[in-house]
Amino acid sequence: MRTFPHSAAFALLLSTLAEFCSPLQAQTYDFVTVAGIGPSNSGFVDGIGTNAAFYQPLSVAVDASGNIYVADTKNNSIRMITPAGIVKTLAGGGPSAPGYIDSTGLNARFNGPGGIAVDAAGNIYVADTSNNVVRKITPAGLVSTIAGGGPSAPGFVDGVAGTARFEFPTGVTVDSAGNVFVADNFNCAIRKITPAGAVTTLAGNGAGSQGFADGTGSAAKFNKPFSLAVDASGNVYVADSGNSAIRKVTSAGVVTTLAGGIPPGFSDGTGSAARFDFMFGIAIGGSGNLYVGDTQNDAIRMVTPAGVVTTVAGDGQNSQGFVNGVNDAGNTIRFYNPSGIALDHAGNLYVADEDNNAIREGILLSTATIATQPVSQTVAGGTSVTFTVTAGGSAPFSFQWEKNGAAISGATSDFLTLTGVQAGDAAKYTVLVSDSVGAIMSAPATLTISGSSALARLINVSTRGYVGIGGQTLIGGFVVSGAASETMLLRGDGPTLAAFGVSGSLASPQLVLFDSAGKVIATNTGWGNSPVDGPSTVHATIRQATSVDFAAVGAFGLSSGSADCAMVATLPPGNYTIQVAGVGNTTGIGLVEAYEDP
Numbered sequence: 001m002r003t004f005p006h007s008a009a010f011a012l013l014l015s016t017l018a019e020f021c022s023p024l025q026a027q028t029y030d031f032v033t034v035a036g037i038g039p040s041n042s043g044f045v046d047g048i049g050t051n052a053a054f055y056q057p058l059s060v061a062v063d064a065s066g067n068i069y070v071a072d073t074k075n076n077s078i079r080m081i082t083p084a085g086i087v088k089t090l091a092g093g094g095p096s097a098p099g100y101i102d103s104t105g106l107n108a109r110f111n112g113p114g115g116i117a118v119d120a121a122g123n124i125y126v127a128d129t130s131n132n133v134v135r136k137i138t139p140a141g142l143v144s145t146i147a148g149g150g151p152s153a154p155g156f157v158d159g160v161a162g163t164a165r166f167e168f169p170t171g172v173t174v175d176s177a178g179n180v181f182v183a184d185n186f187n188c189a190i191r192k193i194t195p196a197g198a199v200t201t202l203a204g205n206g207a208g209s210q211g212f213a214d215g216t217g218s219a220a221k222f223n224k225p226f227s228l229a230v231d232a233s234g235n236v237y238v239a240d241s242g243n244s245a246i247r248k249v250t251s252a253g254v255v256t257t258l259a260g261g262i263p264p265g266f267s268d269g270t271g272s273a274a275r276f277d278f279m280f281g282i283a284i285g286g287s288g289n290l291y292v293g294d295t296q297n298d299a300i301r302m303v304t305p306a307g308v309v310t311t312v313a314g315d316g317q318n319s320q321g322f323v324n325g326v327n328d329a330g331n332t333i334r335f336y337n338p339s340g341i342a343l344d345h346a347g348n349l350y351v352a353d354e355d356n357n358a359i360r361e362g363i364l365l366s367t368a369t370i371a372t373q374p375v376s377q378t379v380a381g382g383t384s385v386t387f388t389v390t391a392g393g394s395a396p397f398s399f400q401w402e403k404n405g406a407a408i409s410g411a412t413s414d415f416l417t418l419t420g421v422q423a424g425d426a427a428k429y430t431v432l433v434s435d436s437v438g439a440i441m442s443a444p445a446t447l448t449i450s451g452s453s454a455l456a457r458l459i460n461v462s463t464r465g466y467v468g469i470g471g472q473t474l475i476g477g478f479v480v481s482g483a484a485s486e487t488m489l490l491r492g493d494g495p496t497l498a499a500f501g502v503s504g505s506l507a508s509p510q511l512v513l514f515d516s517a518g519k520v521i522a523t524n525t526g527w528g529n530s531p532v533d534g535p536s537t538v539h540a541t542i543r544q545a546t547s548v549d550f551a552a553v554g555a556f557g558l559s560s561g562s563a564d565c566a567m568v569a570t571l572p573p574g575n576y577t578i579q580v581a582g583v584g585n586t587t588g589i590g591l592v593e594a595y596e597d598p
Helices: 495-500 547-555
Strands: 029-036 055-062 068-072 075-083 086-094 113-117 122-126 133-137 143-148 169-174 180-184 187-192 198-204 225-230 234-238 245-250 256-262 279-282 290-294 297-303 308-313 340-343 350-354 357-366 369-372 378-379 385-390 390-392 398-403 415-418 427-435 438-442 445-450 459-465 474-480 486-493 510-512 518-525 540-544 565-571 576-581 588-596
Touching: 029 308, 029 350, 055 350, 055 357, 068 113, 068 122, 068 350, 075 113, 122 169, 122 180, 133 169, 180 225, 180 234, 180 427, 187 225, 234 279, 234 290, 234 518, 290 350, 297 340, 350 459, 378 385, 398 415, 459 474, 459 576, 474 486, 474 588, 486 495, 486 510, 486 547, 486 576, 495 588, 518 565, 547 565, 565 576
Parallel strands: 055 113, 055 340, 113 169, 169 225, 225 279, 279 340, 378 445
Antiparallel strands: 029 357, 055 068, 068 075, 075 086, 113 122, 122 133, 133 143, 169 180, 180 187, 187 198, 225 234, 234 245, 245 256, 279 290, 290 297, 297 308, 340 350, 350 357, 369 390, 385 415, 398 427, 427 438, 427 445, 459 588, 474 576, 486 565, 486 588, 510 518, 510 576, 540 565
């Protein structure tokens, strides 16, 4: 099970703070294994952390809630790792079931998926390599083909949706407008898919046109481009594997070489003086630094906007291995063909370590501290309020304030002032504090609006009843509407009811959360225990509830070691059911509760 030294409530597509080093300053990471077993233990097993198994994963992506998505290539599947380290299969049938089927969840089929990306709404995009198509997975788990003709129809054709043709697409990335860019590997081209499904060629000129030439549009040449990243200005960066070079493509299709080139090799330096060897992964941080999975060199590299290349971890000497640790401690970190790479909002790295059959994380270590946290406040509507934070560590510091996990534009000081507050300003405010090494998130400060301008809303529904066996379980239901996910505190109480004078209370409750199809999303037995994921394909984020969550919504407290149940679930729009049953067919009086926004 992995832990995070930072909040997971990140807005993924921000162009501001993602990693916080000056271009030439070394970054210090603590590399750990998030999930997977190691080089001699490939497999197809869901589970927690190193109890799960992958088979040559090629690509990773991370969403705003800290969920990691994996293109598990030889398993022909898309996997998900929750912030608690729980691995489950979202779509696909495993190593023995390659295919090409649009459907929901485990009924869908892929064939050697190579690239993966996720947008701000939680939609997942997949370069389904051997099927010659680009697929989309919605937050509800529905898999569809957005462009390409299928396994029997490779080619190089611009067009709309199924009329377009790709050949062995290996990489995808998505911009803030919903445009999907594709590394069309065998066609040696960079393609673009609009939200309407229109496919055009941004640069390169199709099969048989491989080469190494800068230029505009079809005049530029690539050699087996493998993966992509896009910045906030619409520039696309390409890991041009066959040329061992990092290329830049503007929105107008102008291609230049940022670093590397022929022949392949391993050397740090600037521009063409640097060398790579068949890179499979590339990602971009908020300050414009690129991170590269330098696959054949078994290393992670960094490229600044000026083309300065440094090595983050690995020695580039074909020293394959499976070693974690801090990357400034004698360069002992080892990978085995590191491929896809992704960053979260705080600059932590995630690596698809292909031949180690594992997902690795480089936790960016920070010297920043928060000496004084922002304080929750209650004010009248129409007045002003100021939140402040005091930072410690290695100055200078940067600040980014967030409202309910989303960055507030221009709020980059050590204080946040809101004037003339209204009901819509009632929220949780946090600030991401960064120094030259990394970042740390503050505790949330809640703003409550009193008076007539406060917006009334229902935040809790609780029902008490007898919990029997079979069909006599206690059931509650709720609906998440709108376009965004909602965070809920869910509880199944039994033993604590005795403290309120309830006789015959349920001694050993179990709380189960179901999706609209009746599949289990998660279960909890004893609120001090972590919830356990079920087989549902709903893209939910589940975590253990805490006393802080109870206090945030005004729920009564639970004593340490209580057998009462509680979990926090962030759920996409849909219909949900919660059930309270008795462990071992025990019976008694129970309470089922659902709270909004703990």
